[in-house]
Amino acid sequence: MATAWEQAYVTLRRRLADGTYPPGSHLPEEELAAQLGVSRTPIREALRRLDAEGWLRVVPNQGAFATEWSIADINEIFDLRALLETYAAEHAASMPDRRGLDMMEEACDRAEAALPGDDLNAIEVISDTNVNFHRALWEMSGRARCRTTLHSLAVPPMMLRNFRNFDAAGLRRSLDQHREMIKAIASGNAAWAGAVMRAHVEAGRAVFVAAVSRSRDGKWAM
Amino acid sequence: MATAWEQAYVTLRRRLADGTYPPGSHLPEEELAAQLGVSRTPIREALRRLDAEGWLRVVPNQGAFATEWSIADINEIFDLRALLETYAAEHAASMPDRRGLDMMEEACDRAEAALPGDDLNAIEVISDTNVNFHRALWEMSGRARCRTTLHSLAVPPMMLRNFRNFDAAGLRRSLDQHREMIKAIASGNAAWAGAVMRAHVEAGRAVFVAAVSRSRDGKWAM
DNA sequence: CGTCCTACGATTGTATGCAATACCCAAGTC
């Protein structure tokens, strides 16, 4: 069994991701401690880590606040993902391994099975398998620092929720890009893998930007 | 006055950077607490943050160990710095501001004044002003996430200590590149700024690689 | 002599208590 603070970290991160704690909201330590059934000590340690990873901001003597994301922030994140995911894909292609490729295949299979359903549950599955796909790729690249950095960039709330903005054709294309990436990596063609990844990230940005411009007041449902 | 855990964080980070706690060494909480004159609680919170930033690794029930760096790790860090510092330089050039440019100029002036001295103190000053220069540039780029990521990549021990590997000509060239970057940014030429930055990072890598290959057993004095 | 087991010491993990600080609101002043 993992330590209490690690469990708290995982739970709080998930809740920040799924919107249980909306951006800007205050997170009182005692309340979190009561919810998770532990004391404030492990909660505080989890909050320190979430702070370091950008999930929330701990202000001295005021506590933790779920981070709010401006459109500029999100564009920056897409920029960084474009750089780092491409880098990871290129290096994964230069050292492909069976186990990682299998994990990526499996993620695609599961996503494909969920694709026909239009409900939120399908979106949930697709979002989930998407994370698994990318994680397997980061792992295969063998770049530890790149992996942890991408983890903190690609998993936060508005990235996961962006899947709700995809239409059926968009999801189909996203999945096709995943399949193409597997081919590129398996063949050891770094340039190919990198190019597909860059297109993949930019397609995600385009979906996001379109969703933002649809909402007239410039605010979006993240 | 900052909180105790923030002070502990800064102090421990500096000690990890200057070699007081060598790579691989175990850092008992109680000992750190005694050294800094606080209890274990703020120490633990500082350690969580240092862990998240890659300065050390906290193993459950075993404590904190200063991270050890393989040559592959360091090459990865230079790779990521090449990508992200270039990105930051390009965006700084697209939105130059007087105050940031002044800070960069000042860092160069101070480094230049210290340059004639060959002693370790001069190296210290140069290493210090180098950090200030880059920080000012990151700040100017307005990219918050890029800045925090670079902070955790560019400041760790072996990056700071790499300055000891530069010869006089190398330091001179490094400083010239800083001056050139200021010109490029001030003129708003993003491509120029990015190219100089990339060259700057790669020059640093070359110095590092040369230092490693000079030591026959593949270990280096970091 | 080597291996396994146990008990001890050292260190980390968590809970709790108290001190310090910030926020909120009401009363007072200009």
Next chain:
DNA sequence: GACTTGGGTATTGCATACAATCGTAGGACG
């Protein structure tokens, strides 16, 4: 009426105490 000031409350910051866990040294057994 707007602004300032004071106290009360809620929340965080830190220290301490105790529980849980790990590593190791020593001894028993094969």
